[in-house]
Amino acid sequence: MIKLLKNLSVYKWIIFSVFGLVFVQSMADLFLPTLMANIIDKGVVVGDTSYIWKIGGFMLLVAALGAAASVAASYYSSKAAMGLGRDIRRKVFHHVEQFTLQEFDEVGTASLITRTTNDITQVQQVVIMMLRMVISAPIMLVGGVIMAVSKDAKLSLIIVAIIPVLIGLILLIQSKAMPLFRTVQKRLDQLNLVLRENLTGIRVIRAFNRESEEKVRLKQANKELTDVSIKVNKVMASIMPIMMLIMNLTVVGVIWFGGIRIDHGNMQIGDLMAYIQYVMQIMFALLMASMMFIMVPRAAVSAKRINEVLDMKPAFPDEGTGKADRERGTLEFDRVTFKYPGAEESALSDISFTAKPGEVTAIIGGTGSGKSTLVQLIPRFYEVTSGVIRVNGVAIREASQEEVRSKIGFVPQKAVLFTGTIAENIRFGKQDAAQEEIEHAARIAQAEDFIIKMKEGYQERIEQGGANLSGGQKQRLSIARALVRKPDLYIFDDSFSALDFKTDAKLRAALKEETKHATVLLVAQRVSTVIDADRIIVLENGRMAGIGTHEELLNTNAVYREIVESQLSEEEIA
Template identity: 80%
Template sequence: MIKLLKNLTFYKWIVLAVFGLVFIQSMSDLYLPTLMADIIDKGVVVGDTPYIWKIGGLMLLVAAFGAFASVIASYYSSKAAMGLGRDIRRKVFTHVEKFSLQDVDHIGTASLITRTTNDITQVQQVVIMMLRMVISAPIMFIGGLIMALSKDAKLSLIIVVTIPLLVGSILLIMNKGIPLFKAVQTRLDRLNLVLRENLTGIRVIRAFNREKEEKIRLQKANKDLTDVSIKVNKVMALLMPVMMLVMNLTVVGVIWFGGIRINNGAMEVGDLMAFIQYIMQIMFALVMASMMFVMIPRAAVSAKRINEVLEMEPTFLDDGTKEANRNRGTLEFDQVSFSYPGAEEPALSNISFKANTGEITAIIGGTGAGKSTLVNLIPRFYDVTSGSIRVNGIDVREASQEEIRSKIGFVPQKALLFTGTIADNIRFGKEDATQEEIEYAANIAQADDFINNMENKYESLITQGGSNVSGGQKQRLSIARALIRKPDIYIFDDSFSALDYKTDAKLREALKSEIAHATVILVAQRVSTVIDADRIIVLDRGEVAGIGTHEELLENNDVYREIVESQLQEEEIA
């Protein structure tokens, strides 16, 4: 929590202003009971109406001054807290952007969303309260205590009995409640995960008629969160009744013993009224402190979860400074092996090959052979376990991630579009692309036909996740996004799977001239897509089962021949 609060130093002048305004408000509140005592003792008791009006007017002025200070303090405390939340969100987002895919997988997307939204909101709320209470509560408590002692020291002995009782009750309740706050946030993570899976996987759920089962799963996650929330609220619900009981018993005691002292002539009525007000202020200061104690534990749990993200070191950092321009358009795998964290067997073992400018290197293999894993290592989404990968002659670990990725045009297996226009999505590959470049890339990607049929053409809006375009259209826009970048290396990770054979053939033909001065890595399931490649790498269970042209592999490689025979007719093979 303290680590996050250090970010408030940016708002130090606002914080100091809030402290000053809260101090003025607190002093105003402490002065009012003394003025009230004067009205009663010197005005009401003796019947001095002008004095009542005079002191009453002063009370109104002091109250108005305190209220004005309170309003301004609330405004600036909110401004500082919201600014802090914005800064922490930006810091978390910037830090997460440095994570490798395995780092994101380790924490979980759902948990990262909760930590960036709900957890930071918890911290914001407690900061608003702290900025107001961290000065106000001590001043009200100490000031009220001093003023109460000045009115009647003997009567103040009642406080000596009641305050330890109140503080002990608060600490006991907090001890029970703090562990439950962590459980609340953990179960909120779980609910967020289930909701996210249900919303993103709604098509699969409906296709397999799993609505009832998913409803039960959601209900369980929801009930788990509800149960622990009810439990923590039950514990915290005891706090206010206990405080009010102690407070009211204290007031009863003050009135009882104060009445005796007035009867004995040791105290005036006005002083008793002021004393009651100061007792209420002391108790109210403890109430405010206890409210902070309610919020701080939950915020502390949230702060810990945020710090876990901020303190988590990325699996690999940008420690390289070399520029990947030595041998443009070359890609080399040298004895590369890779294992996912916690996996029993490596996903890739001893992969070696070299691809040069103007060549198409195709990668084919059965499901789970390691094709997508291999291409994800090139932009350094994951780091190799052993061996090395060289892009343009430079080891990807010796250059910055930005430098390596600037040389690559990547089309992922699952086409992803962003909300915005079609032009914006294509321009994602090159920020300063002109309209002519956008249209040219779309034409090569065979996307211009359906774009021109849309009402607003390139300014047509893409909804979240590209739900208003088909799978094939998404793939073609993703290809256009990579083409507009004009990189040294193109990576197509099964990027033609949603295209019909005619469009696939036209696209590959159009790509020939466009990618003549670049290296192409083509992952595919279809033999027809890779048949003309300069080099075909056959993967089997994470290992290279063969490298060669279509004809060479067909003659010498059993794994490749099996794939070909499962897809093509005898006449086509011949």
């Protein structure tokens, strides 16, 4: 918690102002009961009307000053807390952007969202409370005790007796609530996870008529969160009634013994009324402290989760400083082996090949052979276990990640589009792309036909995730996004799977001319997609089962021939 609160240093003058305003408010609140006692004892009892008007007017001024200070303190404390939340969210977001896919897999997307939203909100709320109460509660407590003792020292024995009881109660409630707060955040993570999976996988859920099962799953996650939240709220709800009971019993005791002291002439009526007000202030100060002691541990749990993200270091740092342009457009795998974190066996083993500009290198293999894993190593989404990958003649570890990725046009297996216009999505590959470049890329990607048929053309809005487009349309826009970049290396990770054979053939023909000065790495399931490649790499169980042209592999490689025979007829093979 303290580590996060250090981010408040930029708001130090606002915080000092809040402390000053809270001090003024507290002094005003402590002064008012004494003024009221003076009005009763020196005005009402003796019938001095002018004194009543005089002190009454002064009380109004003091109350107005306290109210103004309270409003200003609330405004500035909120400003500092909201600013802190904004800064931490920005810090978390920028830090998470540096994560490798390994960290995303470790923490989980749902948990990262919860930590960036709910957890930071918890910290914000506590900061507002702390800025108001960390000064106010001690002043009201100590000041209330001093003022109460000044009115009647013997009657203050009641306060001495009751304060340990209240402190013990606060510590007991805190010990009960702390573990529950941790559980609440974990259950919230789980609920977010289930909800996110339901929303993103709604088509699959409906296609398999699994709505009822998913409702049960969500109901279970919701019930678990509800149950633990009810437990927390029961603990929290018990504070106020118990505190009010103790407070009222204390007031009854003060009136009882105060009445006896007035009867004996040891105390005046005004002093007793002021004393009751001071007791109430002491109790409320303890109540505020108890709320702070409850909320701070809850925020501490959230702060710990936020710090876990901020303290998490990427599995491999971006320490490269070199330029990836010694041999423009080349890609080399030199005895590359890769194992996923925690896995027993390697996903890729001893992969070696070289791809040069103007060539198309295709990768084919069965499901789970390591095709997508291989291409994800090139932009350094994961770090190779051993071996070296070189882009433009420079090992990707020696060049910065930004430099390496700037040379790559990557089209992922699953087309990902963003909310915005079609032009904005294509321009995502090159921010300063002119409209002519966008249209050219769309034309090569065979996307122009469906774009011009849309009402707004290139300004047509795309819904979240491209929900208003077909799978083939999304793939073609993803390809156009890579083409507009004009990179040295194109990576197509099974990017033609949603295209019909005619569009696939037209696209490959257009790409051949467009990418003649660049290296093309093509991952595909279809033999027809890779048949014209300059080099075909056959993967089996993470190892290279063969490399060569279609004709060479067809005659010499059993694995490749089996793949071909499963897709093409004897006449097509011949």
